[in-house]
Structure formats: structure tokens, C-alpha cells
Amino acid sequence: MVGEAKAGKRLSASRENIFSAVRRNLGNRNPNFAADYERISRDYEVAGKLSPEERLHLLEERLQDYGTGVYRCSPEQVTATISQVLAVRGVQSVLLPKDFSGSFLPPKAIEMIYDDNLSYAEIDRCSGVLTTCTVAIALTGTIILRHSADEGRRALTLIPDYHLCIVQAEQVVETVPEAIRRMEEFKTAPITTISGPSATSDIEMTRIKGVHGPRTLDVILVVS
Amino acid sequence: MTVRVGNAAQAPEFLESSKEQLANSQMRRNVRHATDVIRTKRNRVVAEMPDWEALRESARQLKEHTLLHLDIYLAQFEKACTQAGGKVHWAKDADEANGIIRGIIESHGEKEVIKIKTITSDETLLNPALEAAGIIPYETDLADLIVQLGNDKPSHIVVPALHRNKTEIRQLFIEKMKLENLGDKPEDLTDAARRYLREKFLRVKIGIGGANFAVAETGSVCIVESEGNGRMCLTLPQVFISLCGIEKVIPKFSDLEVFLQLLPRSATGERMNPYNSIWTGVTAQDGPQEFHVVLLDNGRSHILADEKDRQTLQCIRCGACLNVCPVYRQTGGHAYGSVYSGPIGAIITPQLQSMQHSQSLPYASSLCGACYEACPVKINIPEVLIQLRNKVVENGDSPLVERVSMKAASMALSSGSRLNLAQKVAQVAQSPFVHDGKIQKLPGFLGGWTDSRNMRSIPKESFRQWWAKRKQENA
Numbered sequence: 001m002v003g004e005a006k007a008g009k010r011l012s013a014s015r016e017n018i019f020s021a022v023r024r025n026l027g028n029r030n031p032n033f034a035a036d037y038e039r040i041s042r043d044y045e046v047a048g049k050l051s052p053e054e055r056l057h058l059l060e061e062r063l064q065d066y067g068t069g070v071y072r073c074s075p076e077q078v079t080a081t082i083s084q085v086l087a088v089r090g091v092q093s094v095l096l097p098k099d100f101s102g103s104f105l106p107p108k109a110i111e112m113i114y115d116d117n118l119s120y121a122e123i124d125r126c127s128g129v130l131t132t133c134t135v136a137i138a139l140t141g142t143i144i145l146r147h148s149a150d151e152g153r154r155a156l157t158l159i160p161d162y163h164l165c166i167v168q169a170e171q172v173v174e175t176v177p178e179a180i181r182r183m184e185e186f187k188t189a190p191i192t193t194i195s196g197p198s199a200t201s202d203i204e205m206t207r208i209k210g211v212h213g214p215r216t217l218d219v220i221l222v223v224s
Numbered sequence: 225m226t227v228r229v230g231n232a233a234q235a236p237e238f239l240e241s242s243k244e245q246l247a248n249s250q251m252r253r254n255v256r257h258a259t260d261v262i263r264t265k266r267n268r269v270v271a272e273m274p275d276w277e278a279l280r281e282s283a284r285q286l287k288e289h290t291l292l293h294l295d296i297y298l299a300q301f302e303k304a305c306t307q308a309g310g311k312v313h314w315a316k317d318a319d320e321a322n323g324i325i326r327g328i329i330e331s332h333g334e335k336e337v338i339k340i341k342t343i344t345s346d347e348t349l350l351n352p353a354l355e356a357a358g359i360i361p362y363e364t365d366l367a368d369l370i371v372q373l374g375n376d377k378p379s380h381i382v383v384p385a386l387h388r389n390k391t392e393i394r395q396l397f398i399e400k401m402k403l404e405n406l407g408d409k410p411e412d413l414t415d416a417a418r419r420y421l422r423e424k425f426l427r428v429k430i431g432i433g434g435a436n437f438a439v440a441e442t443g444s445v446c447i448v449e450s451e452g453n454g455r456m457c458l459t460l461p462q463v464f465i466s467l468c469g470i471e472k473v474i475p476k477f478s479d480l481e482v483f484l485q486l487l488p489r490s491a492t493g494e495r496m497n498p499y500n501s502i503w504t505g506v507t508a509q510d511g512p513q514e515f516h517v518v519l520l521d522n523g524r525s526h527i528l529a530d531e532k533d534r535q536t537l538q539c540i541r542c543g544a545c546l547n548v549c550p551v552y553r554q555t556g557g558h559a560y561g562s563v564y565s566g567p568i569g570a571i572i573t574p575q576l577q578s579m580q581h582s583q584s585l586p587y588a589s590s591l592c593g594a595c596y597e598a599c600p601v602k603i604n605i606p607e608v609l610i611q612l613r614n615k616v617v618e619n620g621d622s623p624l625v626e627r628v629s630m631k632a633a634s635m636a637l638s639s640g641s642r643l644n645l646a647q648k649v650a651q652v653a654q655s656p657f658v659h660d661g662k663i664q665k666l667p668g669f670l671g672g673w674t675d676s677r678n679m680r681s682i683p684k685e686s687f688r689q690w691w692a693k694r695k696q697e698n699a
Contacts, residue, residue: 003405015314019472022295022563032290037475040285043278044482062495120426120460140496154409154501158452176496177318180481187477188308188442188504190511193484193498198452202367202383203390204254205261207492208410211366212418212425213452213499 006089020088036048038184046181048097048138048174055138055174059167062073062141062219066196067209069218078104078166082130086110089216091128093160097152102132102166115156122154128162128205129214134186141196143219146189154190163194163214226548227523228318228348232573233581235561236589242559251387255379255556258386259547265493266544273489282482284602287538290475291528292446297440297473298519304443309507310515318348323522325350325432325465326357328516331462334359336423340447340454341365342434343541344467344520344561346378349574350432362424363677366417370582373400379557379565387556404625414451423452431457431488431512435468438517439484441476444504445517448487450497458501464512470519471537477502477620480490483540486600523576532611534570538601545595545605551588560585567595567605572611579615586612654671 028035035130050058052220060070071079086094093111100114113126132150133143143165156214173179183191198213209215229390235241245251270276290297302312315321327336337354339361345351351361351372363372370385371378372398378384385393390410397416398406406412433454437446445466447454455672458464474483480502493598506515529531546552546566557565562573562582589595595605 013313014320016314016461017316018521018525019295020316021296021521022298022470022528025525025529026292026294029292033289033296036293040282040289042282042544043280044275044282044485045278046481066498093429122423124426137496147507147510154455155511158455158459172265175484177481180478180484184478186442191500191502192455192502193496193500195494195498197498198307198450199498200366200451201262201414201492201494202365202370202385202451203393203410205258205265205383205386205492206410208414210411210418211414211451211453212364212421212456223586 046177050174055172056169059136059172061139063219066141068196071219072221072223075222075224078222085218093127095126095129095156095160097150099149101150115152119156123159126160129156129160130164131157132166135179135182136167137176138172138174143194145192146186161214162216163219166220225317226319226509227577229573229576232561232562238559240563242555245555245559250554254387254389257425259553262493262547264656269489269493269495279482279486280600282483283486283600286479287601290473297475298470300440301438301443301473305505305517308443310505310517313518315518317522321348321467321518322350322353324518328465329359329430329619336360336428336431337430338362338364338424338428340433341368342467343432343563344469351433364457366451377558378563380543380546381541385461393420425456425460425598430463431461431635432465433457433467433507435472438468438479440471440473442504444502446502448497449499452499455499455501455675459511463514465516467518470521487540487542490544490600526578527575532608535603536575536608538603539568540601542600544598546596548594550590571605571608583616
């Protein structure tokens, strides 16, 4: 206990040490850092320029660029499209977030496993997972999850080898700044951005699909 | 206080080690190929962005601003992270950081950890420190795994195994993973890594990583990656530890809209890397229920003192400066003797060590300026290099490069036979660089002379050679 207290004291000494070194080396500054922050120039593009249809088209194109399968359908066709896509991929059973509320529940022909506190080993035995997302970025082909009730905890969309994500047209923005601004209200939630299936550029700098995360990613884009 | 940058203090001077690396032609081919691929991809996705220059300028100002008020933003980060259930630790140097991390692992009685790629941990020599305490660190990033299995050293900030080609990696996997059948497609190699690591991801209880960005406003940490090994390490274990340099803090969550555009396009030439994870403290029933951030100084606060030098800390570790550097492309990363190689390594390594070691690194550049142009946060690397060279001279520590080149010149000029020899060496050595009787691009530190001007090639025959021949012919 004495040792621990001593160590604690030493470590808080390091904190003071770092702060005083930082302050000493920076010297006198404008104390109004918030005003300084506001003066930072932001001349980059924030709002997209595309029409809604062009934006959706760009998302499809960019998702496909990274090897994501993209299927467009109307709200009425979602259930049928899910079963069609799962059949194409040969996925027999899908994992669903515990409190999944989507009205487009997968068809009965497919086994649905709800994440009722499953162990990682149990999740590892599931072949695929179905979720929604919060935002999608057309320019970069990105979907963003905040791990809400319909998106599931982070392990769910990570361990299975297949991820099917339902994206609503109104969730699609054109640029990265538009997406980050939409995420502002969820900024302390765990956030995962996904751009295509797991990949690596580590061997000869060439993007190779499929390492540890889901090796196959499909997106169903719902447009009314 | 013991500031350490990997084994840089013990590394040979750049000129010596670069000679050794230049002789390794397979390595040079691999580095040339990989950097060519990445440069082409990067140029393509940067050209797509009409506002690239505006993004660079915003990023530069954001980083400059944050560093100028670093104490305030660090305190904000600490408060927000702690409120969200994280535990913040402060380490003034490498040993202290390693000690804190080791202490956390031992408090859980664990003997293994899974690691996300973090150069900061290479800087502190965390792996050897853990191994000495009987803890096994498993690197899970593919390139780091290749380096670890091969008992090799990282040679690039983003792609540490860039000096290895597909064939070499396949051989290494067969041997170290004890695989009987392994195909030679790149996908076969990634599949082998997936199977090798999956069991560790599901079993090991402690994960360690770095931080690409630490958000002061929310106390969040952001990790940028491709393979999903990062998500595995920061999601599945019970405990996660982030080792984070104090310069990684950014003011607000919304500032990610700048950095998440610049980093992937600069680092791997992708519009967006496959995965970014941003999390804040501990989330009930999702991910590790214990989260530690170790904020590391290790010589950084010292760099803040000078306004020009301070730019060095703006670095977001994209590696773009390495890929465009004519010196790096010739020597590869190992010649720098530091975990930080290339132009950014040449300025960060000696500065972290208070200019007491690695003094030849500021000379490992031709000052051609390509690094400055490629840098997404506009670090004026040539400006810092020149300032550091001045410091080296002021310290009275005339570096090896100068010593050796001056010594070589004086040796050559002081004796006729040696001058002869030097001219002969130059005649042969110049041959790959001569086009139409002009030298247009010299390698290594000599390149500074030829980047903006051509040099007349050295004549095939020196005056002495001509004179000797003429005498023979007339005899």
C-alpha cells in the first residue's frame, strides 16, 4: 500500500512536470484560446453540390469501388431484397441486434439469431449480421454506425464474416463534413465508420480485400 | 528523465547505415515499387479534391492552434475522458509509460496482450519492456506482424514492412506459422493472418493501441485503420490501453471533418480507409469496461519552445513525406536508425532526443521540398531541417556527414594518387545518373545539387589519365 501511494505521488508529479514543461516552453500566449480557435480558417467545402439522385448514384459507385455489393430498392421491397441478397451470398442465419426494431424483418426462411448477450465465441459461429446505420457518405463510400439499438454493439458488426447494412436515402450525405456534423449529437457514442470490407495495403501497398473484419459487405439502399 | 526514441541513440550515423542499405538491391526494389504504387494512388485521390489546399491550411492552423494552447486542451481531454469512465495517466518519458502499462497488465494478472499498430510504443520500446516482465505482446497489424515474426525492424511509418515483398512474406508465414499449404496470392497471405490471429482476438483480455486523434472536447480517442485488427483489439478485450503522445490532441469532435479527409488520402491513397473507431471512455455493455489513456511527453514538450521547430508536432503520421522523398526512396527506412524514418523522422528523432543523438539525420535530405508539398498539415520540413543543421553546428557537433565529406575531400586533394582514385570512382559511380553528358538526379544527400540544376558529368578521362596515355602513346 505504501508502495502504491508512493507510485501514485510520483505519477501525479509527472503530470505536474509535463504541464509545467509545456507552459514554460510555450511562454506567454493569448489567454483567450476560444477566440483563437474561432479564427481558424475553414475555406474547405462543407455542403455537397449534387442533386439527391446524383448523390445516391455516387454512393453506389463509391461503395462498389471498394468491393461492396449495392442493391437499391423501395421501402416495400426491403424484406424481399434482404432474402434475395442473403441467398446470393449463401448466408443461412443472420445475427440481429438485441432490440432490432426494423419493420423490414428478414423473411422466415432465414434463421434469425438475436444478440441476447451472446459470447464472442457464439458470435464467431454466426455467418452474418444485419444492421442499419446512422449516416452514409457518398463521396467516400462510407457508412457510419453509432451502435444504437438497431446497429448493435460493436462486436456484432465485427466478428461475423458478412455484414448486410440497410441505408435509408435520407441518411445519405455527400461530404465528410456533412456527415461529421450529423454525428455531432451522437459524438460521445461509440462510432465506427466503415468504407468497404476489411482490407489491407500492407503488402506492396496494394489494397487487398479481407483481413479481420467482415470480408463481405453488402448495402441495401432504400429509396422511396 | 530518460527520453528514448527506440534504439536511435545507439544507431550508427545515417551516412554509414545508408551505405549498407544502398547495397541491398532487393530492399531498394521493394521500397521503390511500394512508394511508386502509393504515390500514384495518392496523387489520384488528392487531385479529386478541389479544396485540398484549403483543407491543408485548416489542418495546419488547427494543429498550430492546439499546440499553442496544449496545456488547456490536455486538461480538457483529461477531464472529459475521466468523466466518461476512462483513466488518464501521465508519463514524462518512455520508461514511465512502459511501467504504467506493465502495471495495468500485472494488476489483472495477465501474461498476454494484443496490440494495434502504434509507433509510439516502438518509440518507448514497449514490447521488449513487456517481454522482460514475462508478458507476450502480439502485434496484430499485418505489417507489424510481419516485422515481429521476422524479428525485423519497421521501415515505414504507415507500412512498417514495406521493404518486404509478397514472396518474402509468404516464406516467413510458412516458416513461423508452421503452415504446410499456403498459396501465393495476396489473399492467401491475409487469410493466413486472419486464422492465426482470430483465436488471440477472442481470448486475450488486454488490448493496447495508440491514438490517431484525442478529442479534448469529448475525451474521445480515434483510431484509423484498415484491417479490422484495430476494431478487434479495442472492442473485444476487457481492458484497453491507449498510448498517446501529448501532441495528438485536437480541440473538437467536429475537427475530425478536416483530419479524416486528409489522413487516408495522404497515407494509403484511399478516399477513406476501411475503418475508423471513435469512442469515449467506457460504454456499458459494449467493448472494454476498463479504459486507460497514457499521455506521453518523452521529449515533446521541449520541442514546443521554438515556433519553427514546433511544426514537427503537427505530424499526423501519414507517411506521405517518406513516399516522395528521393533520399528515403534510395535508402529505405532502416538507414535512419529510428522508428520515425524519412523526412519527418529526420526532424522528429533528433529533436525528441534534445539534439543529443541522431545529429546526422537533419543532413539526410536533399532539401528538395517534396515533403513539404506532400504534407497534409503543411509542416515546412526543409525549414526545420536547416534550423536543426544550424543547431548541430552551433552545438559544435559537426556531424558525421560533414566530417566524412570534408575528410574525403581533403584526403582526395592531398595526394595525387588518391585524387586519381577518387576520379576513377566518380567516373564509374556516376554512370547510372548521366544522361546526354549531364547529371540530372543524384542519389541521397547529393541530390540537393541536382534537384533544380543539372551538373556536367565527370569526363570519361581525367587530365592525368589523358596525360599518362599520351605519354605512353608517344613512347
